[in-house]
Amino acid sequence: MFAGAYMALCYVFIFLPVGVLVLFSFQAGDLPVPPFHGPSLRWYEAAFQDGRLVDAFTNSLLVGVISSAVSVFIGFLAAYGLARYDFWGKDVVRALIMLPLAVSYLLVGMGLLVSTSALGFGPSLITVIIGHVVINMPLAFAICLAQLGEHQRRIESAARDLGANTARVLFSITAPMIAPALIAAFCLCFTLSWDEFLIAFLNTRFDVTLPVVIWSLLRGGLNPETNAAGSFIFLVSVSLVLIVEFFLLRRRRA
C-alpha cells in the first residue's frame, strides 16, 4: 500500500510537468495556465504555420538524420576494428573513443565554437552536425561493440572462407546481421540530437534548431504555441525510444 503510493508519487513527480505541457498545448484560450478550456488544435495549427518553427523543424530533422547516420557509420566501423583486430594501444583507443561521453556538452559546444571561429568558418548547421557526431558517436560505438561477439566473428570467418573480402564481410554480413542494433543506435542518436540545446545554441546563428527556437519563443513569454511545439518534439522522441526498445527487446528474445 505504502509502496504503491510512493511509486505513484514518483511517477507524478516525473510526469506531471510533461502532462501539464501536453494538456495546455490543447488550450483554447490565450495562455497555457489554468483554467483549461478546450480541447482545441488551435495552437498546433498556429505552430505549423509559424515559419520560424517550421524552418527550425526542418533544420532539426536535417541535423538529426545526418549526424545520426554519420555517428552510426563511424561508430560501427570503429567497433568492428576494435572487436576484430588486436593492435598495440587498443585499450587507449577504446578509452579515447568513449571519452566524449564524459565531457560536458557545454565544453564540446564552446570548444567547437572557438575552433570553428579560429578556422574561419562561423556557426552553422554543419558545425552543429559535427558537435552532435562528437557526442553521439561514442554511444553508437558502444551499442555496436556490444553486438560483435564470438558468434558473429565465426559467421564473418565463414564469409571470408567462402571468398569474401573485408568490405564484403562488413556490408553484406556484419551490418545486416546486427541491423537491429544499428537501427536502435540511429534512433537513440537521433533523439539525443533532436532535443539537444547547448551545442546547437552556441553554434548556430540564423539557421537554428527546434530547441533553440523554442528557447527564444519562451523569452517572449508563455504561449500555448510553445506547448504545442514542445509536445510535438516530445512525441517524436517517445516514438523513437519505443522503436529502440522494440528492436533491442526483439533482439534479446531472438
Add this chain to the structure above:
Amino acid sequence: MNHLVVDRVTKLYGDAAALRDVSLSVAAHDYVVLLGPSGSGKTTLLSVIGGFTEPTSGRIEIAGADVTAIGPAKRPTTTVFQDYALFPHMSVEKNIGFGLKLRRVPKQARAERVARALDMVGLAAFGRRGIHELSGGQRQRVALARALILEPEILLLDEPLGALDLNLRRQMQDELLALQRRTGRCFVHVTHDQEEAMALASLIVVMNQGRVEDAGPPARVYARPATRFTATFMGESTEIAGEILSPGVAATKIGHLPAPKSLQAGATILIIRPENISADGTRDVKLGAARITEAVFQGAHYRVLAQSESGQDFVLRVPPSTAPAPGDTLTLSCGAEDLVAV
C-alpha cells in the same frame, strides 16, 4: 598421393605452443579425423589448414601448391564451423549460393547448382526458408551444402556433430560418410569423440599437447597404438608394467611375457584391449588367475574388472552366458599378437 601436406608446423601463442612440429600427409580420398582432448591442438591445426591461423613456422601444401601464405578466401578449402555460422539474415538458398555469388557465377547457373546442392543434402524443399526456421540437423546440412558447393579440394569440419543429440549424430555420421564417397573429396574432421573418429575415419590422427601421437587407419590405431596416450584415449585396456630382460622377453608382476624383439633393455608397458583377453585360459600367452572385483552387464557382454594375487589389474569382456560374479576366479590368457608395447 600427397593431397594435403602439413610440414613441420609449429604455432606459438607467446610461450605456449598450440602446435609443435606437426607433420602430416594425406591422400585425396581420405576421410581424416583429428582426434584429441581439448587443448590438444586439433582445432588449431584445422584452423591452420583453413588459413584462419598463420603458423609460426612450417608449410602447408594443398594439391601440390604451397598455400601457407594464402588467406582463407583464396584457399581451396571450405569449412563447416562448430556452430554452423550460417548467415542469419539470409534464406537457405542465399546462404548456399553466397560463395558462388562472390565468384560471379551467373544467376541461372547459380540457381541450378544451389538446387543440386540442396538436393544432395536432402533439403530440396527448404530453399526459401529462413535459418531460424531450421532444426539443428537441418542447419548442419545447410552448412555442408554451403561449403561443398564450391567444390573445395579439402572440406574442413570443426566438431560438426557436437551440438546434435545421439541419434541424430549417428545418422549424420552415415550421411557424412556417404557425402564424402559421393563427392570424392578429402574431408578433415575434428572431434574429441573416439567412437565418432573410428566410425568415420580412413585416417585417424591422434593429437595431444600440440603433437601428433599417432596417425593411421582406425583399426591399427585402436589395436596397436603407437603411444600410451593413444592407447588410453582410444579406449580401455589392461596395462602391464614390465622390464625387458632379454630381446623378446619382459619380466612383469605376473611372470615373463613376450615383448617385441626391437625393444631395448629397460622399462616398458604392455597393453591388451579388453576384448582380446580370454577368460577360459585357452590362448597362447598365459596371464594367470585373477579374482573378479566388479562385473557390469552391458548387453552384449559383461565388462569385468579383475585382480591377480600379485596385484595386477585386468579389464576384460566376458560373454553374458558365463554370468561372472565378484569373487569368482578366472584363468586369463591372450594371443601373443594382442600384447602391444607402448
